[in-house]
Amino acid sequence: MQPALDLSMLDGWTIAALISGLGFTGALSGLLAGLLGVGGGIVIVPVLYWGLLLFGFPPAIISHLAVATSLAVIIPTSISSMRAHSRRGTVDRSLVKLWGPAVFTGALIGGIMSSFISGGGLRAIFGVVGLLVAVNMASPRHLVVSDHLPRSGWINRTMASVIGFISSLMGIGGGTLWVPTMTAFSHPVHRAVGTSAALGLLIALPGAAGFIWSGVGVADRPPFSLGFVSLPAVLIIAPASFLMAPYGARLAHALNARYLRLAFAFFLAITAGRMLMS
Incomplete structure (x- = not known):
C-alpha cells in the first residue's frame, strides 16, 4: 500500500512552506524547552499531528508518528539544554542518579507498549495530562507537598518510572511533568528546569527506540520513516x-x-x- 503523501505531487511553494513550518516548530520547541522546562514535545506533538492529518495520513497511525518523531527530536534538544543548564550549575546530578534508571525503564516500556495503544488512546493521554499541566502552569502558586523528596527509595523509583512511562506515550521530554513534581518537593524552579533536561534524555532515547520497534512494518507511514519516526521531520526540526x-x-x-x-x-x-475532541 502506498503512503498517503506523494512528495512528487507537491509544488515548490508547498514544500518550502512545509520545511519552514517544521523549522519554526523546532525553534519554538527548543526555546520553550530551555525557557520553561516544559519539553519541546508539548509543541511538536500537536503540530505534527495536525500536519499529518492535513496531508491525509491514516488517523490510526498519526498519533504514533507524532509522538515517536517528537521523542527523536528531543534527544539532541535535551543534550543541548542539559549542557547549557549544567554550565550554570542547575543540574542536580544526585537526583538524576536516583531517578535515572527508573525513568529509562518506564520510558522504554511506554515506547514498546505503544503498539498496543490506539491513536485515540495516545490523544486521550496527551489531552488529559496537557489540561492538568495547563491548570498547574496558570496557577499563581506552585503546589508544595513537602520540603524534601520522599525518603523511601521505592517510592522515588515508582514515581520516576510512572513519569517516564507517561512522558514517553505523550512524546515529551518530561520537563512538563518533572518541573511541577520537583517544585512540589521544594526544589528551586531553575534547578528543576535544569535537572528535567537531563532526565528528558533518559526518556527520549528508550522511548524513541520503543516506537521504532513497534512501528516496523506498519503500512501507510510517511516516506523515509524508521518505525514510527519520520526521519525527514527529525532532520528539519x-x-x-x-x-x-x-x-x-x-x-x-x-x-x-x-x-x-x-x-x-x-x-x-x-x-x-x-486533541481530546478529535
Missing part, C-alpha cells in the same frame, strides 16, 4: 530545536517567566482540548 534551547536556558535566568507561563498555559489548554 532537530537542528532548529538544538540551536534555540541554549537561548531559552539563558532567558530562563534573566526573565520573570510568569506571563510566558500564562500564555503557554492558554495555548496548551486549547491544544489539549482539541
Whole structure:
C-alpha cells in the first residue's frame, strides 16, 4: 500500500512552506524547552499531528508518528539544554542518579507498549495530562507537598518510572511533568528546569527506540520513516530545536517567566482540548 503523501505531487511553494513550518516548530520547541522546562514535545506533538492529518495520513497511525518523531527530536534538544543548564550549575546530578534508571525503564516500556495503544488512546493521554499541566502552569502558586523528596527509595523509583512511562506515550521530554513534581518537593524552579533536561534524555532515547520497534512494518507511514519516526521531520526540526534551547536556558535566568507561563498555559489548554475532541 502506498503512503498517503506523494512528495512528487507537491509544488515548490508547498514544500518550502512545509520545511519552514517544521523549522519554526523546532525553534519554538527548543526555546520553550530551555525557557520553561516544559519539553519541546508539548509543541511538536500537536503540530505534527495536525500536519499529518492535513496531508491525509491514516488517523490510526498519526498519533504514533507524532509522538515517536517528537521523542527523536528531543534527544539532541535535551543534550543541548542539559549542557547549557549544567554550565550554570542547575543540574542536580544526585537526583538524576536516583531517578535515572527508573525513568529509562518506564520510558522504554511506554515506547514498546505503544503498539498496543490506539491513536485515540495516545490523544486521550496527551489531552488529559496537557489540561492538568495547563491548570498547574496558570496557577499563581506552585503546589508544595513537602520540603524534601520522599525518603523511601521505592517510592522515588515508582514515581520516576510512572513519569517516564507517561512522558514517553505523550512524546515529551518530561520537563512538563518533572518541573511541577520537583517544585512540589521544594526544589528551586531553575534547578528543576535544569535537572528535567537531563532526565528528558533518559526518556527520549528508550522511548524513541520503543516506537521504532513497534512501528516496523506498519503500512501507510510517511516516506523515509524508521518505525514510527519520520526521519525527514527529525532532520528539519532537530537542528532548529538544538540551536534555540541554549537561548531559552539563558532567558530562563534573566526573565520573570510568569506571563510566558500564562500564555503557554492558554495555548496548551486549547491544544489539549482539541486533541481530546478529535
